[in-house]
Amino acid sequence: MARDTYDKLKGFGQQRGCGCHGDPDWDVVRKFIDVGYDRATLLGAGGEYLRGVSDEQLSEKIGILDVPWRSRTGR
Numbered sequence: 001m002a003r004d005t006y007d008k009l010k011g012f013g014q015q016r017g018c019g020c021h022g023d024p025d026w027d028v029v030r031k032f033i034d035v036g037y038d039r040a041t042l043l044g045a046g047g048e049y050l051r052g053v054s055d056e057q058l059s060e061k062i063g064i065l066d067v068p069w070r071s072r073t074g075r
Contacts, residue, residue: 002029032064 006024013020035057053061062069 002026002033028064032061035060035064 003026010020036053059069
């Protein structure tokens with residue numbers, strides 16, 4: 001699903017004149033997605049929607065992407 005979404009966004013950008021090139025690092029994408037709840041179980045999948053992402057998980061995701069923390073509220 002992530003690859004298809006990326007391909008659609010890239011195609012849209014090209015239609016709008018974006019000179020997008022290269023492909024994402026799919027290993028990084030997988031690591032980012034894997035942080036969180038075990039979606040293989042009903043309880044884990046439900047927890048993702050009911051509780052959201054914890055501060056620890058959010059911090060880990062930001063570290064994986066190697067981007068700065070940009071929230072004004074600290075969250």
